[in-house]
Amino acid sequence: xxxxxxxxxxxxxxxxxxxxxxxxxxxxxxxxxxxxxxxxxxxxxxxxxxxxxxxxxxxxxxxxxxxxxxxxxxxxxxxxxxxxxxxxxxxxxxxxxxxxxxxxxxxxxxxxxxxxxxxxxxxxxxxxxxxxxxxxxxxxxxxxxxxxxxxxxxxxxxxxxxxxxxxxxxxxxxxxxxxxxxxxxxxxxxxxxxxxxxxxxxxxxxxxxxxxxxxxxxxxxxxxxxxxxxxxxxxxxxxxxxxxxxxxxxxxxxxxxxxxxxxxxxxxxxxxxxxxxxxxxxxxxxxxxxxxxxxxxxxxxxxxxxxxxxxxxxxxxxxxxxxxxxxxxxxxxxxxxxxxxxxxxxxxxxxxxxxxxxxxxxxxxxxxxxxxxxxxxxxxxxxxxxxxxxxxxxxxxxxxxxxxxxxxxxxxxxxxxxxxxxxxxxxxxxxxxxxxxxxxxxxxxxxxxxxxxxxxxxxxxxxxxxxxxxxxxxxxxxxxxxxxxxxxxxxxxxxxxxxxxxxxxxxxxxxxxxxxxxxxxxxxxxxxxxxxxxxxxxxxxxxxxxxxxxxxxxxxxxxxxxxxxxxxxxxxxxxxxxxxxxxxxxxxxxxxxxxxxxxxxxxxxxxxxxxxxxxxxxxxxxxxxxxxxxxxxxxxxxxxxxxxxxxxxxxxxxxxxxxxxxxxxxxxxxxxxxxxxxxxxxxxxxxxxxxxxxxxxxxxxxxxxxxxxxxxx
Amino acid sequence: xxxxxxxxxxxxxxxxxxxxxxxxxxxxxxxxxxxxxxxxxxxxxxxxxxxxxxxxxxxxxxxxxxxxxxxxxxx
Ligand SMILES: Nc1nc2c(ncn2[C@@H]2O[C@H](COP(=O)(O)OP(=O)(O)OP(=O)(O)O)[C@@H](O)[C@H]2O)c(=O)[nH]1
Ligand SMILES: [Mg+2]
Numbered sequence: 001x002x003x004x005x006x007x008x009x010x011x012x013x014x015x016x017x018x019x020x021x022x023x024x025x026x027x028x029x030x031x032x033x034x035x036x037x038x039x040x041x042x043x044x045x046x047x048x049x050x051x052x053x054x055x056x057x058x059x060x061x062x063x064x065x066x067x068x069x070x071x072x073x074x075x076x077x078x079x080x081x082x083x084x085x086x087x088x089x090x091x092x093x094x095x096x097x098x099x100x101x102x103x104x105x106x107x108x109x110x111x112x113x114x115x116x117x118x119x120x121x122x123x124x125x126x127x128x129x130x131x132x133x134x135x136x137x138x139x140x141x142x143x144x145x146x147x148x149x150x151x152x153x154x155x156x157x158x159x160x161x162x163x164x165x166x167x168x169x170x171x172x173x174x175x176x177x178x179x180x181x182x183x184x185x186x187x188x189x190x191x192x193x194x195x196x197x198x199x200x201x202x203x204x205x206x207x208x209x210x211x212x213x214x215x216x217x218x219x220x221x222x223x224x225x226x227x228x229x230x231x232x233x234x235x236x237x238x239x240x241x242x243x244x245x246x247x248x249x250x251x252x253x254x255x256x257x258x259x260x261x262x263x264x265x266x267x268x269x270x271x272x273x274x275x276x277x278x279x280x281x282x283x284x285x286x287x288x289x290x291x292x293x294x295x296x297x298x299x300x301x302x303x304x305x306x307x308x309x310x311x312x313x314x315x316x317x318x319x320x321x322x323x324x325x326x327x328x329x330x331x332x333x334x335x336x337x338x339x340x341x342x343x344x345x346x347x348x349x350x351x352x353x354x355x356x357x358x359x360x361x362x363x364x365x366x367x368x369x370x371x372x373x374x375x376x377x378x379x380x381x382x383x384x385x386x387x388x389x390x391x392x393x394x395x396x397x398x399x400x401x402x403x404x405x406x407x408x409x410x411x412x413x414x415x416x417x418x419x420x421x422x423x424x425x426x427x428x429x430x431x432x433x434x435x436x437x438x439x440x441x442x443x444x445x446x447x448x449x450x451x452x453x454x455x456x457x458x459x460x461x462x463x464x465x466x467x468x469x470x471x472x473x474x475x476x477x478x479x480x481x482x483x484x485x486x487x488x489x490x491x492x493x494x495x496x497x498x499x500x501x502x503x504x505x506x507x508x509x510x511x512x513x514x515x516x517x518x519x520x521x522x523x524x525x526x527x528x529x530x531x532x533x534x535x536x537x538x539x540x541x542x543x544x545x546x547x548x549x550x551x552x553x554x555x556x557x558x559x560x561x562x563x564x565x566x567x568x569x570x571x572x573x574x575x576x577x578x579x580x581x582x583x584x585x586x587x588x589x590x591x592x593x594x595x596x597x598x599x600x601x602x603x604x605x606x607x608x609x610x611x612x613x614x615x616x617x618x619x620x621x622x623x624x625x626x627x628x629x630x631x632x633x634x635x636x637x638x639x640x641x642x643x644x645x646x647x648x649x650x651x652x653x654x655x656x657x658x659x660x661x662x663x664x665x666x667x668x669x670x671x672x673x674x675x676x677x678x679x680x681x682x683x684x685x686x687x688x689x690x691x692x693x694x695x696x697x698x699x700x701x702x703x704x705x706x707x708x709x710x711x712x713x
Numbered sequence: 714x715x716x717x718x719x720x721x722x723x724x725x726x727x728x729x730x731x732x733x734x735x736x737x738x739x740x741x742x743x744x745x746x747x748x749x750x751x752x753x754x755x756x757x758x759x760x761x762x763x764x765x766x767x768x769x770x771x772x773x774x775x776x777x778x779x780x781x782x783x784x785x786x787x788x
Contacts, residue, residue: 074743078736105770108745255748258735264742291772292755301759393774406763407773500737500779502744505765505772523748 010456016175017065023112024071025506027128030158032068039522040068043383047428050081052088059168075115080427096122096175103133106275114267117182118217120210121549123151124170130157132330139280145278150183156161181211186266189253193246204235219243221263291507304394313472320468321369334363353543353570356631361539364627365531365620370451374525375448379417380519384511403490405429406501408438415445418524419672423679437489439680443668445481449619453663458657460648465483478664538621545588603655603705613660618669653712658705665697718761725753726785733782745769
């Protein structure tokens with residue numbers, strides 16, 4: 001019995017739950033990645049992490065649960081993500097806080113530290129970016145700093161993984177050691193007021209969990225919780241006037257009418273004192289840092305935007321040109337694979353299911369992996385170099401005209417990868433109106449899953465030299481439509497004053513190849529996994545719906561005709577017409593025929609309208625459905641040609657344009673719609689989105705179809 | 714009385730007062746834009762709609778409307 005207990009006990013005792021807190025972009029997520037094998041999203045701008053994530057790992061006999069929280073500049077509820085952090089710290093249970101700070105900008109980072117120090121929790125400070133600090137000639141005396149603050153300060157670098165062992169040891173020691181009173185010292189004026197309140201509390205033997213000094217500071221800072229607690233105590237009536245008087249004195253001392261501002265100034269001067277003691281700048285700072293030199297080109301008032309457009313254009317050129325190289329191999333591989341497998345399966349139905357349904361459908365999606373990878377690399381570079389915030393800066397003036405906030409750029413760009421994280425990252429917008437507006441137009445930024453459709457169609461109708469430009473044009477016009485939609489929404493649904501725009505511009509960082517590799521790999525694996533599971537299932541469903549019910553009569557009727565046919569060409573014509581008749585009377589064909597009248601004004605045949613409807617589940621399904629439908633119903637002599645050739649032969653150009661327009665605008669996939677509804681805060685917003693996107697998609701596709709038809713004659 | 718938006722590119726100034734509403738003021742303070750702090754104007758976007766300033770070691774972007782709320786004295 002006792003043996004079991006002793007065995008069990010250490011396991012529980014060894015469990016440490018740590019909350020990771022720090023200002024944005026100091027490397028919290030990267031620090032977790034470097035101690036565990038997690039692959040949390042890392043990027044060089046504020047607001048990468050917008051939700052809390054728990055990571056579990058073992059280290060030297062201890063079980064750790066680390067909670068990655070969104071970065072926060074101060075203890076405010078300015079944006080939703082900051083609210084996540086604030087409420088986590090106040091309401092959840094955890095053993096210890098790791099306060100991650102950027103060693104190259106201590107002064108700003110310590111502002112938050114000071115606020116954490118008034119929380120009466122165990123803290124360990126991780127002085128991150130030690131490698132950068134060294135390069136910039138900044139030396140911090142960590143042990144002296146620990147002594148001055150009464151908090152262990154450990155130099156680490158998440159990038160080079162140095163100091164990680166020390167950090168964990170410090171956490172364990174701090175966890176096991178008794179709690180220490182923080183050593184935060186205020187100016188004389190404030191200390192006097194604190195002393196007065198403390199002596200009052202002592203006199204009345206007020207019962208508190210924390211020290212009187214702690215209670216006094218929180219009362220002066222207007223801390224809600226402390227207030228609520230003491231409010232019900234009989235001493236309140238006497239204490240209140242004392243507090244009011246004290247606050248007045250402090251505000252007077254700081255020449256401000258805002259107690260928060262006064263305390264911020266107190267913290268700042270305390271921190272300046274600490275920094276003067278512990279920090280040595282060995283190399284004199286250059287007049288212009290590298291970042292400022294790069295900025296003078298990249299955010300140049302005249303050239304900034306053209307440079308950005310050039311980058312985008314190059315990205316889409318690369319996506320098409322480079323992506324096309326491995327495509328032929330992939331295509332050939334799936335062709336060979338289908339033939340090989342098909343030869344083994346004797347049952348006709350089974351063979352068709354495996355070869356046309358699964359291999360055809362999944363193959364059509366996997367074919368575009370190279371393009372997707374290039375797009376993901378582009379986005380990863382934008383995110384990790386620090387260029388993202390610059391573009392937000394450049395475009396703010398332009399965005400502002402359309403009623404958008406400059407920071408909307410960040411979720412919008414994320415939307416080019418996938419709409420789901422984009423909806424989440426709209427949380428960085430402070431104002432609910434701005435956030436909703438952004439949520440509504442994220443869909444206009446074509447996500448990675450739509451790229452295959454664009455590549456397929458631009459490849460089918462344009463020469464390889466032009467196709468890259470077409471791709472760029474599709475994306476840009478999608479974004480433009482988004483801006484116009486934003487303007488319309490701003491003037492009608494989301495009227496209101498503009499929110500302030502203040503944003504940190506991080507320094508430029510050269511991302512490591514490993515970081516890019518991991519970011520791109522994670523996203524690509526997700527795409528492949530989806531192709532292997534969801535898309536394969538959808539392809540099977542489409543195959544089933546397009547093959548059943550069997551119409552034996554029709555088949556027999558044609559078979560006798562074919563047998564009677566004399567010439568070879570007659571036979572082929574008959575077979576082709578049998579195939580398309582069979583497809584038309586299948587379940588899918590019936591659905592398609594049923595909805596055809598709705599899509600007919602857009603010039604879309606029933607196959608295309610079925611593909612569009614299937615795309616509501618996921619945009620990848622559009623291509624796989626087209627793959628299945630056109631390979632089943634296509635002419636026999638086309639069996640071996642690529643989907644792109646089949647499309648260029650069977651679809652009129654004007655219809656293709658209308659099809660692309662619908663793809664650009666209509667509802668995002670099912671998963672994204674769910675996230676949208678959650679982030680927007682209600683099912684009614686989903687119906688607004690549905691109505692808004694459907695009406696826009698339909699009318700613009702109608703216009704596009706007719707205009708193209710007129711022009712091309 | 715001068716505000717930050719009136720400062721030319723490359724000029725350095727000392728912050729005298731923040732006339733911003735409460736929330737924005739707190740945000741500015743947490744960025745280090747508080748009384749006595751030195752700010753430097755680094756870059757203007759076209760038509761001065763947005764500016765980039767340096768406070769301490771940090772660069773921040775502000776819209777003209779926000780910069781107008783920051784009273785400064787050139788140094
Ligand atoms: N040189 C260097 N760069 C680092 C280090 N730690 C993080 N970075 C970089 O700093 C940037 C921010 O890293 P993140 O881990 O995303 O920061 P975060 O604190 O999680 O940011 P938010 O989620 O926005 O609050 C990335 O570009 C990292 O590559 C480090 O120790 N050294
Ligand atoms: Mg993070």
